Amino acid sequence: MFSGRNVKPLLIGSSLMLFQQITGQPSVLYYAARIFKDAGFASDSDATRVSVVLGFFKLVMTGQLQELSHDRSASLK
Numbered sequence: 001m002f003s004g005r006n007v008k009p010l011l012i013g014s015s016l017m018l019f020q021q022i023t024g025q026p027s028v029l030y031y032a033a034r035i036f037k038d039a040g041f042a043s044d045s046d047a048t049r050v051s052v053v054l055g056f057f058k059l060v061m062t063g064q065l066q067e068l069s070h071d072r073s074a075s076l077k
Helices: 004-023 025-030 032-038 044-076
Strands: none
Touching: 004 025, 025 032, 025 044, 032 044
């Protein structure tokens, strides 16, 4: 796991996880409903719906970035 071709992907993945934790991104998602309610959404359910949409958007974008990285790595070989 720590040798050969696995070192670079492991380092990149670990760096991304560390960056997410340092920037507070998980905290924003945890408080997203409250943040959206404070931003002017009328009810708790509206704020919760918006945070669900935000989570779904993040899921879709993660998939897109993953596909893009696979396409790029395949073209580099």
